[in-house]
Amino acid sequence: MTDRARATIRDVATLSGLSICTVSRALRGLPNVSLDAQKRIEDAAEKLGYRASSAASRLAGGRTGQVAIIAPKATSWFFAEAVEAAEEVFADSGLDTVLVSLRGQGKVRDRLFDDPTEFSQRVDGVLLFGVNLDASQVEALSESRLAVASVGLEGVPWDNVGIDDEAAAWAATRHLLDLGHWDLAMLAGSEPSHGTVTTAAQRRAGFERALDEEHLEPDPDMMVSAPSTIDGGYQAMTELISTRRVPGAVFAGCDEAAFGALKAMREHGLSAPKKVSLIGIDDHPMSSFLGLTTVAQPVPDQGAFAATLLAERLQNHDDGGAPHDHRLPTPLIERKTTRRSRH
Amino acid sequence: MTDRARATIRDVATLSGLSICTVSRALRGLPNVSLDAQKRIEDAAEKLGYRASSAASRLAGGRTGQVAIIAPKATSWFFAEAVEAAEEVFADSGLDTVLVSLRGQGKVRDRLFDDPTEFSQRVDGVLLFGVNLDASQVEALSESRLAVASVGLEGVPWDNVGIDDEAAAWAATRHLLDLGHWDLAMLAGSEPSHGTVTTAAQRRAGFERALDEEHLEPDPDMMVSAPSTIDGGYQAMTELISTRRVPGAVFAGCDEAAFGALKAMREHGLSAPKKVSLIGIDDHPMSSFLGLTTVAQPVPDQGAFAATLLAERLQNHDDGGAPHDHRLPTPLIERKTTRRSRH
DNA sequence: CTGAAAGCGCTTACAG
DNA sequence: CTGAAAGCGCTTACAG
Numbered sequence: 182m183t184d185r186a187r188a189t190i191r192d193v194a195t196l197s198g199l200s201i202c203t204v205s206r207a208l209r210g211l212p213n214v215s216l217d218a219q220k221r222i223e224d225a226a227e228k229l230g231y232r233a234s235s236a237a238s239r240l241a242g243g244r245t246g247q248v249a250i251i252a253p254k255a256t257s258w259f260f261a262e263a264v265e266a267a268e269e270v271f272a273d274s275g276l277d278t279v280l281v282s283l284r285g286q287g288k289v290r291d292r293l294f295d296d297p298t299e300f301s302q303r304v305d306g307v308l309l310f311g312v313n314l315d316a317s318q319v320e321a322l323s324e325s326r327l328a329v330a331s332v333g334l335e336g337v338p339w340d341n342v343g344i345d346d347e348a349a350a351w352a353a354t355r356h357l358l359d360l361g362h363w364d365l366a367m368l369a370g371s372e373p374s375h376g377t378v379t380t381a382a383q384r385r386a387g388f389e390r391a392l393d394e395e396h397l398e399p400d401p402d403m404m405v406s407a408p409s410t411i412d413g414g415y416q417a418m419t420e421l422i423s424t425r426r427v428p429g430a431v432f433a434g435c436d437e438a439a440f441g442a443l444k445a446m447r448e449h450g451l452s453a454p455k456k457v458s459l460i461g462i463d464d465h466p467m468s469s470f471l472g473l474t475t476v477a478q479p480v481p482d483q484g485a486f487a488a489t490l491l492a493e494r495l496q497n498h499d500d501g502g503a504p505h506d507h508r509l510p511t512p513l514i515e516r517k518t519t520r521r522s523r524h
Numbered sequence: 525m526t527d528r529a530r531a532t533i534r535d536v537a538t539l540s541g542l543s544i545c546t547v548s549r550a551l552r553g554l555p556n557v558s559l560d561a562q563k564r565i566e567d568a569a570e571k572l573g574y575r576a577s578s579a580a581s582r583l584a585g586g587r588t589g590q591v592a593i594i595a596p597k598a599t600s601w602f603f604a605e606a607v608e609a610a611e612e613v614f615a616d617s618g619l620d621t622v623l624v625s626l627r628g629q630g631k632v633r634d635r636l637f638d639d640p641t642e643f644s645q646r647v648d649g650v651l652l653f654g655v656n657l658d659a660s661q662v663e664a665l666s667e668s669r670l671a672v673a674s675v676g677l678e679g680v681p682w683d684n685v686g687i688d689d690e691a692a693a694w695a696a697t698r699h700l701l702d703l704g705h706w707d708l709a710m711l712a713g714s715e716p717s718h719g720t721v722t723t724a725a726q727r728r729a730g731f732e733r734a735l736d737e738e739h740l741e742p743d744p745d746m747m748v749s750a751p752s753t754i755d756g757g758y759q760a761m762t763e764l765i766s767t768r769r770v771p772g773a774v775f776a777g778c779d780e781a782a783f784g785a786l787k788a789m790r791e792h793g794l795s796a797p798k799k800v801s802l803i804g805i806d807d808h809p810m811s812s813f814l815g816l817t818t819v820a821q822p823v824p825d826q827g828a829f830a831a832t833l834l835a836e837r838l839q840n841h842d843d844g845g846a847p848h849d850h851r852l853p854t855p856l857i858e859r860k861t862t863r864r865s866r867h
Numbered sequence: 868c869t870g871a872a873a874g875c876g877c878t879t880a881c882a883g
Numbered sequence: 884c885t886g887a888a889a890g891c892g893c894t895t896a897c898a899g
Contacts, residue, residue: 187645189892200870205894213868235646236582237892240875245579250623254608261604268598268625277646280593280623282611302530303578303620411813444813467810470754470787532876543886548878556884580876583891 188229197225244305249279252310258465260310263484267308270488279304294318297325306491330491332483335379340490342507344478346380349511350387353432353460353476356513358395361522362430362458366403368417370434384434403428407438414441422449429522430458436465439473453518460519472517479509531572540568587648592622595653601808603653606827610651613831622647637661640668649834671842673834675826678722683833685850687821689723692854693730696775696803696819699856701738704865705773705801711760713777714749727777746771750781757784765792772865773801779808782816797863815860822852
């Protein structure tokens, strides 16, 4: 193109009749600019369609106008939705978003986080999606000049947004118990479900707490570990049915595992809720299609909220007070795979 | 952090005993550098962990080291997978990827593409995913200094990767015909399926061509338009069954529509392939789970291939010859929703 | 409240 | 093949 030359700060200075440096101050909302100057500068900038060069600005020690979104995997339903929502918020805040997928590889993560300088050169802040860092990485990051926020982490020294996995699992189990089921099995995630190591463990804890409240002893045979995938759920449920026993109800640690379980049940002539009640967690887009009862987690909301917090910190030059851990609600959505026990 | 100062080009120059400008040339692979100098510079850069500042480099008129991935929507299965694959290729080529989601809104697209200067300031190239541009936007983009590549477009003056939608639809229909079905219905996409206006139309054309080859007249009643979503397929199939007639076989313009069709059939006591044979296109991750026969399109491959072409253009300073339109194969995957007609 | 000067780390002609 | 100089468009102290 044609790239008709963009207006520079010098053009704005000339047009407004003020110096470059006053323009710079005015446009960044810094103090020590008279009302009159401010107005003339804004008018000039507007008329010229001026937009600061991010490269020049960054080089001179200012902002890049960019944030990084870092996720273990961009293809999963969860991340795709959360990332899109976050990107939208950033775009509305005038920030470009750099996407960094860890591809599920710890080594990519470590290369990146062992030296946050890598980032601080190109972005103003990072939004972490379920990326588990070790203590020294957390420290390095929080001491960097970067603004940080995350989704689905625990005990981090920056703004975090997530759900209460333990409570969600408890609610799911509680639903089963309330329907009169006491012979419960759990398809428990055996690995980071959204990259967060703790998710699976917490969901298991919620399950156990609900049983405990009813003075029910969890049957080890009924706790089967399953990767948080359709196939994982399929394998686990198949194993349960064919080598152990058919429980009265099943709590799948995530919806995708529940889908697999559904398939395994069907293959064994069992159906939900007729023979077995089945509940999941997540409210995957396919869940309503399959009629799966589940405990929903708000996915775009988590991404958007965390992005908003990060954008605000950036706007306020990071003095937004102490970091906060936000837990979003997880409503139970009763559909067709659970019903009252006949016992 | 601590941000221990990064090595600059000056450090590399000092350590290697050469001038800044020779270092700059050497590191960018430009000619006019002696073998000896080249080696000393590379060693020094390596030892210092030197990486050029993208801001400085950009400001001085060089590269940004960034590419933009522009997609209508980051949440759909197709884009999530293709984008991730592309991001991976870019990362391996040392490029950061800026994610831009159009959120399905034409106005966001137009604001962006009516003035590509917007981009050229921050990225070296753009990868378009099914983003339909009008003629003047295409021209502006191709005349810009940006390298461009795309997935799923048609007749554009840059590298493009996609599938042959018409041929894929033909193959799907052919499969039905080969099974002895002649009473065919199509659930035809009524809108941009992946942002590309032409996808739906081409799939419809492929369907019609296959019928035509058998001298079958397409029955207008059996061509029902359906948004390319589960619900779209559900509504369309419901309408077909309840207000028209039950065909012998159904070709769904995409797998998600096929899922919805499956549900509608089930609700009407019909099952595939018992009463009706059903085939889709895409090979959505859920398709194997549901046993759907389909014509697969390679999704990560399309993203990765297009990204590779773009990265190569960038590497070769864009003199890679004339742009090429690549069509990837779409194999038929026979599963459980189609079978031989009993007529 | 305002501006002249220096400098951020590169690249681009231009000499040698 | 190599290097000194100018400049990219900003921001940051520092004077006024």
